[in-house]
Amino acid sequence: MADPKICVLVLNWNGADDTIDCIHSLKKVTYNHAEIVVIDNGSTDDSVQRIKKQYGDVIIIEIESNLFFGGGNNVGLDWAQKHDFDYVVFLNNDTTVEPDFLEPLLAGFEHPQNVGMVAPLMCYSASPDLVWYGGGKVNLWTGVVEHLHIRKNVTLLETKPMITDYITGCCLMMPVKLAVELGGFDLSFKMYGEDVDLSLRTRAAGYDLLFVPESKIYHKVSASVGGEFAFSKLKRKLDGLLRILAAHAKWYQWPTILVAQVIISFKYAFVYLKNRTSSRSSTCA
Numbered sequence: 405m406a407d408p409k410i411c412v413l414v415l416n417w418n419g420a421d422d423t424i425d426c427i428h429s430l431k432k433v434t435y436n437h438a439e440i441v442v443i444d445n446g447s448t449d450d451s452v453q454r455i456k457k458q459y460g461d462v463i464i465i466e467i468e469s470n471l472f473f474g475g476g477n478n479v480g481l482d483w484a485q486k487h488d489f490d491y492v493v494f495l496n497n498d499t500t501v502e503p504d505f506l507e508p509l510l511a512g513f514e515h516p517q518n519v520g521m522v523a524p525l526m527c528y529s530a531s532p533d534l535v536w537y538g539g540g541k542v543n544l545w546t547g548v549v550e551h552l553h554i555r556k557n558v559t560l561l562e563t564k565p566m567i568t569d570y571i572t573g574c575c576l577m578m579p580v581k582l583a584v585e586l587g588g589f590d591l592s593f594k595m596y597g598e599d600v601d602l603s604l605r606t607r608a609a610g611y612d613l614l615f616v617p618e619s620k621i622y623h624k625v626s627a628s629v630g631g632e633f634a635f636s637k638l639k640r641k642l643d644g645l646l647r648i649l650a651a652h653a654k655w656y657q658w659p660t661i662l663v664a665q666v667i668i669s670f671k672y673a674f675v676y677l678k679n680r681t682s683s684r685s686s687t688c689a
Contacts, residue, residue: 408490410438410506411580413480414497417444417470420451422498422624424458429500431459435507441465441483445476473573474589474598481588484580493577498624500529508618509577512565520611521578521603523571524619525558533558536623539615540570542600544653546664547645549600561617568615569607573599575621582611590651597644604652 412430416423423442430440440462444452446469455464465483467476477494484492491510495501505524512522526537538553538561549570553561573589576599586605589598603613649661 407437408510409488410435410491410493410510410577411480411484411487411489412438412440412493412495413477413484414440414442414495415445415473415476415480416442416447416451416455416497417476418447418449418451419497420447420449420454423451423455426495426497426499426501427455427459427462429503430495432503433501433506434503435510438506439463439489441480443467443476443480445472446470472591472594474591474593477573478588478591481580481583485584489580491577492580492583493575494573495621496574496623499526499575499621501621502619505619505621508616512577512614512616513579515565515612515614517567517612517614518610519614520582520606520609521571521576522614522616523568523576524621525561525615525617526572526574526621526623527558529622529624532622535561536625537572537574538617539566539568540572540600540603542569542604544649545657545660546668547649547653547661548664548668549645549648563617565614565616565618568613570600570603571613571615573602574623576602578606582606582609585609590647593644593647594640596641597648600644600648601651604648 414423414426427440442455442462442464444464444466446467452464452466465479467479471479481492509522509524513519525535528534528536535553535556535558537551541550541552586602586609590601593601606613653661
């Protein structure tokens with residue numbers, strides 16, 4: 405396919421500052437056939453006006469109410485299909501990208517495997533040399549869904565593309581036709597888990613998922629829900645995990661899942677309390 409058209413979807417909800425930073429980085433991309441499309445997910449502030457004022461040439465799809473992550477991105481996917489785009493990139497608004505991040509992702513679909521979804525290396529915005537996402541692991545025997553190589557220095561990673569279990573919705577690219585055939589994101593998920601579910605459904609349809617470390621972006625981790633260890637985030641992730649397991653785990657996997665999750669719950673409780681205590685100590689100091 406010569407010069408395929410790429411639609412980069414950026415979902416905004418009351419987050420103009422992050423979205424404007426994201427657009428600013430996207431305006432520097434070196435691939436010539438990419439369109440930036442902002443989906444405003446029923447913002448109740450002046451996000452749309454601010455984005456239009458800063459970037460009047462960027463397409464903005466305005467939704468009347470908040471359709472959450474999956475619903476908002478599905479609206480963007482429908483738009484991309486109607487406008488004959490070949491590929492879609494679902495990109496969090498709290499990210500910034502390297503100018504050349506699209507070319508390696510596009511090249512990933514020429515991998516010998518039957519690739520249906522690709523993802524870049526994702527690092528912390530505050531610590532650009534530390535990995536946030538370096539591939540994903542899903543274990544339906546334990547119910548564990550995790551990022552690989554998290555908080556490792558990027559110099560420790562392999563530089564070649566690798567098949568992975570799942571791709572985070574922070575940034576994923578796939579053919580528009582395939583995304584539509586799979587029905588986009590499952591709307592029963594409100595936040596967290598939609599990306600894992602779509603990844604598993606893509607794999608079930610016979611496609612591989614590819615992590616492409618030559619492509620790189622940066623993520624302001626959990627800026628919209630109060631930080632990486634915010635209680636609201638942990639609660640939403642648990643709800644998403646239960647939906648994933650209900651949809652994809654076999655009945656005979658549930659005994660080991662329950663045992664593993666009890667152990668993991670104690671671990672998360674310890675981490676949450678530790679970080680909450682550290683935060684209070686810092687505030688008092």
